[in-house]
Amino acid sequence: MAGTPIVNRLRSAMRAMAIRVAGNSIASVLVGWSQTLDAKILRDDPSLDPISDRFTGPAIYVFWHEYMLVPCCMRRDTGLVLLASRHRDADWLIGLAKGFGYDAVRGSTANGGAQAVLKIVKQLRGKSLVITPDGPLGPRRVASSGCIYLASLLGIPIVPLGCGYEAPWRFQRAWDCFAIPKPGSRVRSIMGEAIRVPKKISRDEVEAMREKVESSLEAATLQAESWAQTGESIDGEAPFFAASAGTIHL
Numbered sequence: 129m130a131g132t133p134i135v136n137r138l139r140s141a142m143r144a145m146a147i148r149v150a151g152n153s154i155a156s157v158l159v160g161w162s163q164t165l166d167a168k169i170l171r172d173d174p175s176l177d178p179i180s181d182r183f184t185g186p187a188i189y190v191f192w193h194e195y196m197l198v199p200c201c202m203r204r205d206t207g208l209v210l211l212a213s214r215h216r217d218a219d220w221l222i223g224l225a226k227g228f229g230y231d232a233v234r235g236s237t238a239n240g241g242a243q244a245v246l247k248i249v250k251q252l253r254g255k256s257l258v259i260t261p262d263g264p265l266g267p268r269r270v271a272s273s274g275c276i277y278l279a280s281l282l283g284i285p286i287v288p289l290g291c292g293y294e295a296p297w298r299f300q301r302a303w304d305c306f307a308i309p310k311p312g313s314r315v316r317s318i319m320g321e322a323i324r325v326p327k328k329i330s331r332d333e334v335e336a337m338r339e340k341v342e343s344s345l346e347a348a349t350l351q352a353e354s355w356a357q358t359g360e361s362i363d364g365e366a367p368f369f370a371a372s373a374g375t376i377h378l
Contacts, residue, residue, distance in 0.1 A: 162201045167315040167368035178206035186256040193263035194304040195291035204228035266303040271342035285322035290348025292356035316355040318348040
């Protein structure tokens with residue numbers, strides 16, 4: 129039975145508070161956990177990395193949904209914005225992201241309609257964005273075209289971020305086989321070459337760019353996974369940690 133408007137508002141407020149507290153608590157645990165990792169990154173162009181003094185941003189960073197935990201944790205407090213779905217379950221993801229210092233924008237470039245897309249674009253002007261192009265429900269490692277449309281409308285590049293963990297725990301029953309690196313293990317990331325999308329783009333060009341993003345991200349991911357397993361040293365590698373380690377937003 130539905131409650132009164134006052135009761136419903138109270139329930140919503142209590143749920144929001146619970147999500148905020150849980151998000152901050154989980155973020156705090158993950159910060160400590162991430163600092164045990166042997167985490168390194170190889171960047172095609174350091175000026176594309178938001179923690180670099182040479183950062184020229186903004187950009188759209190894409191990585192597969194199964195590997196979202198580490199890059200979100202490692203690039204906290206760098207002015208990034210998370211694009212989340214309108215689904216109620218995304219509230220928890222937003223709560224965690226805000227604990228890491230991310231902003232969040234809700235919406236869908238797939239079924240939100242032209243006005244919804246334009247609203248998203250208006251909110252994101254001048255900001256860098258993180259997207260899991262195969263999320264939130266898959267198929268696994270198949271990129272959607274949403275990031276292509278946003279890159280075109282915003283006039284900013286797409287930067288693929290491939291990730292790999294050394295013998296991670298995986299949720300085999302999850303659609304993406306979500307991965308969690310074990311404490312103290314190796315984590316490696318490859319930040320690939322920026323992909324620039326034309327301002328005016330046809331449907332055929334969107335599909336070609338989608339395929340390019342998907343293949344570039346998968347290539348970077350496979351390279352990062354191999355690097356995480358071997359642990360070899362690579363010229364140009366750098367620590368993956370954000371400069372603001374330990375910051376949690378209450």
